[in-house]
Each structure stands twice: as C-alpha cells, then as structure tokens.
Amino acid sequence: LFDRSHALIPLSADLRAFNFALEAVAAVVSNSWGFADPEPVPNVLRASIEELLDSGRGGKGALVVFAAGNENREIDDAEIGAIPGVLNVGAVNNFDEAAPFSNVGNSLSLPAPTGTLTTDISGPDGLDATDYTSLFGGTSSACPVVAGVAALLMSAAPDRTAREIGAVLVSSARRAPFASPDANGHDPIYGHGIVDPSSALVALGIDVPE
Numbered sequence: 624l625f626d627r628s629h630a631l632i633p634l635s636a637d638l639r640a641f642n643f644a645l646e647a648v649a650a651v652v653s654n655s656w657g658f659a660d661p662e663p664v665p666n667v668l669r670a671s672i673e674e675l676l677d678s679g680r681g682g683k684g685a686l687v688v689f690a691a692g693n694e695n696r697e698i699d700d701a702e703i704g705a706i707p708g709v710l711n712v713g714a715v716n717n718f719d720e721a722a723p724f725s726n727v728g729n730s731l732s733l734p735a736p737t738g739t740l741t742t743d744i745s746g747p748d749g750l751d752a753t754d755y756t757s758l759f760g761g762t763s764s765a766c767p768v769v770a771g772v773a774a775l776l777m778s779a780a781p782d783r784t785a786r787e788i789g790a791v792l793v794s795s796a797r798r799a800p801f802a803s804p805d806a807n808g809h810d811p812i813y814g815h816g817i818v819d820p821s822s823a824l825v826a827l828g829i830d831v832p833e
Contacts, residue, residue, distance in 0.1 A: 624636055624637070624640045624656065625656070626695050634665060634667070634668060637668055637671075638667065638668065638671050639804040641671040641672060641674075641675055642671065644679065644685060645674065645678070645679050645685070646673050648679070648680055648681065649675075649679065649680070649685050650680055650685055650686065650773075650774060650785075651686045651688065651770050651773045651774045651777060652675065652686070652687045652688065652719055652770075652776045653688050653766055653767045653768065653770035654687065654688060654689045654690065654766065655690045655763035655764070655766050656688065656690070656763070657689060657690060657691075657692050657702075657703060657704065658702065658703065659692070659694055660702075661696070661697075661698070661699040661701075662700035662707065663699070663702065663703055664701065664703040664802055665704060668703070669703075669706060671705065672703070672706055672707070672709065674686055675687060676706075676708040676709070676785060676786070677708075679785070680754065680785065683782070683783070683784045683785060684715065684784050684785030684786060685709070685783075685785055686707075686710065686770075686773045686777070686785040686788055686789055687696075687706075687708070687709045688709070688710045688712060688767075688769050688770045689703060689704040689709055689710070689711055689712065689726075689774060690704075690712055690761070690762035690763045690764055690765065690766035691704055691711050691713045691714075691725060691726040691727075691731055691762045691770075692704070692725075692726040692762060693714075693722070693725065693726070693761040693762055693763075694726055695723060695724050695725070695726065695727055695803070696726055696727075697726070697727055697728045697811075698726050698727065698728030698729070698730050698731065699728070700728075700729060700730060700814045702730070704730055705728075705729070705730035708785070708786055708789065709730075709732075709813055710732045710733070710769060710789055710792065710793075711730045711731050711732045711814075712732060712733065712735055712762060712765050712766045712768075713725040713726065713731050713733070713734035713735075713762055713765065713812070713813070713814060714735065714736075714761060714762045714764075714765040715728070715734045715735070715736055715765075715799070715813075715817060716736070716737065716739035716827075717736060718798050719799055719801065719817060720776070720801060721734065721801070721812045721813060722737055722761070722762075722801075723760075724761060724827065725761075725762055725765075725812075727811045728811055729809075729810045729811065731811060731812070731813075731814040732793055732815060733769065733771050733792065733793060733796045733813075733814040733815050733816055733817060733818050734765060734799070734813060734814055734817055734818070735765040735766075735768035735817065735818045736765065736768060736817075737758075737760055737761060737762065737764050737765045738760065738764050760819075763781070763802070768818065769792065769818050772792065772818055772820045772823060773788055773789075773792060775820060776788050776791065776792070776803070776823055776824065776827060779824060779827060779829045780827045780828075780829070783794075783827070791823050791826045791827055792818060792823055793814075793815045793816075794815070795822040795823040795825070795826040795828065796814070796815045796816030796817055796818055796819055796820055796822075797816050797817045797818075797819040797822065798816045798817075799813035799816055799817050801813070802816070
C-alpha cells in the first residue's frame with residue numbers, strides 16, 4: 624500500500640489492497656493507517672471493506688482491524704474505523720492508561736498496549752539481528768497486537784465468522800481500570816476494555832493452561 628516516496632496514496636491503491644486481501648483469502652487484515660482529518664470514508668472504499676467483512680474467507684468474512692489514530696481527537700461516526708464490523712483500536716501504556724495521543728469516540732472498540740520497538744522482514748527471512756526499528760508506535764503498533772490475537776482466535780476456531788470473532792474480542796476484553804463505561808459497557812476512551820487473549824480463547828471454548 625505504501626512506498627518509500629512518502630507521496631499521497633491514491634484511493635485506487637486502497638481498493639487494490641483490500642481486493643488483494645479478498646483474493647488471498649486473508650483471515651485478518653491489519654491497517655496501521657488512516658486519515659488524520661475526520662474525513663467520511665468514500666463510498667467505494669466502504670463497499671470494498673464491507674465486502675471483505677462479509678464475503679472474505681469463503682463467506683466467513685475477514686476481520687478488518689484499524690488503528691484509531693494519533694491526533695488526540697474524537698472519531699467521527701462517518702470515518703473508516705467506524706464502519707460496522709471493523710475493530711477500531713486505541714492505545715494504552717503499560718499501566719493501562721490511555722495514551723494521550725490516542726483518538727477516542729463511539730466507534731472505539733478496544734485498546735491494546737503500544738510500543739516503539741519491532742522487527743521487520745527486510746533481512747534474510749527476517750532473521751537478521753539488525754532488522755529492528757524504533758520508529759513504530761502509537762495506535763499503529765497497538766492495531767497489530769489486536770490483529771495478532773484475532774489471528775490466534777481464527778486459528779483456534781476457523782469455522783467462526785469474522786463478526787463472531789470480533790464480538791468475542793470485544794465481549795472478553797478486560798475492563799480498563801480508569802474507564803467509566805456506560806450502560807452498554809463502552810467508554811469513549813477505553814472502548815469495551817483492553818484486549819485479553821486468554822479470556823477470548825476461553826470464550827471460544829478453548830482450554831487455556833494456567
């Protein structure tokens with residue numbers, strides 16, 4: 624989707640990326656990108672994501688995960704992360720406190736820990752000892768944490784639909800200690816709680832060793 628030119632990415636590239644995920648029968652699609660300004664998602668892009676959610680993975684659907692963004696603002700209900708079925712991921716630190724830059728709002732699904740150190744795949748098979756970057760953080764690094772947990776659930780319960788896996792991730796989330804959830808269990812800063820892999824597996828009926 625991105626190249627090294629840092630040029631603006633055309634909408635056609637977004638569409639090609641989601642079409643690739645559809646054709647590749649992807650189970651989980653992690654998106655550490657978005658629009659800095661509160662722009663309504665273009666209809667053609669919304670349709671592409673909805674097709675992936677509903678028709679991907681042989682009709683079981685692919686789970687689409689988006690980083691909520693790092694502008695310390697409220698997410699508009701018409702934005703890309705607010706598409707029904709998409710998991711919109713915020714960021715917390717190691718004390719379960721919301722990261723001060725993490726966007727908030729009604730569509731925030733759940734946060735995950737954020738970090739600044741990651742490996743990449745530029746070396747031989749990704750095993751080169753120098754293949755690290757300290758420039759990856761924010762909700763962009765929290766998003767793949769949730770995507771990784773989603774992939775774990777998909778592998779443990781491959782017959783479940785993407786929307787079922789997404790619902791399990793939300794319902795099994797650990798309550799954030801600083802959240803003030805409403806009657807539906809949602810907090811605009813902490814979503815439905817912090818992602819909890821063990822609880823999610825248990826919710827799927829998978830035995831988890833203590």
